[in-house]
Amino acid sequence: MISKSKGRPQKVSDNELRKMLVEYSSDYLGKVTYLGLERETGIKRHVWSRRMSKEIDRLNEPLISYTDNDDKLPLPNIELIVEQHFENKKHLVQALSHINDVVQALYDQNLTLKNKNHSLEEKLEQQTDKNKKLDQTIKEYEEIIVGSAYGVVRKDKKIKKNLVSIEAQNEVAATSLNFKKMFPNIFN
Known part of the structure; x- marks a missing residue:
């Protein structure tokens, strides 16, 4: 069947x-x-x-x-x-x-990313060198500004007058510790 x-x-x-x-x-x-x-x-x-x-x-x-x-x-x-x-x-x-x-x-x-990485590393190195030079320049300026308070340094660096001076009108404010009065914008 x-x-x-x-x-x-x-x-x-x-x-x-x-x-x-x-x-x-x-x-x-x-x-x-x-x-x-x-x-x-x-x-x-x-x-x-x-x-x-x-x-x-x-x-x-x-x-x-x-x-x-x-x-x-x-x-x-x-x-x-x-x-x-x-x-x-x-x-x-x-x-x-x-x-x-x-x-x-x-x-x-x-390969593309390696090339890009290499160029970015070069840029970073250049920026690091530039930052080091700028830091050195800032240090030199700070030394000149602070050193200008001393007559010997002014004579040596041929600076005519003290670059940081406290005048009579702001002498009280410079020696005061009342920061709220001196810097009202900060303490609102």
Whole structure:
């Protein structure tokens, strides 16, 4: 006695569906969707979801293997890529070419960042030298200003008069400790 299978007879076999899925995935990089498959092949979405869901899920798995250490670069899982695309050399070459392109882009970005880092280090060194020179100039001016109070220093530096002087009108204010009166803007 022959047992009949329930439902409508299949118009397309599973092997044919797999071949169409491989062709579709090799032509369209990225996530494989049921709607995209329906549009491309004319076979309804429910057929794809019932009969090829495992294969489609396997194709949509990320090809990158992540490690526990976040400091390392997430590397592609080569074994998974080869396993997924073993029967379709064109798609395997495309996947490996994509990996190669990503590695090359990262290398180029690394070179650009190294050059930028080098130029920034040079600028930092120049600014540090400039700051040291300015600090030295400030110290020299401070020594001249403070030293101008002494007659010997004025004579040695050829300064005509004391650069810091307390005149009679501000003598009381200079010796006073009433900071609120001297600096009203600070103590509002």
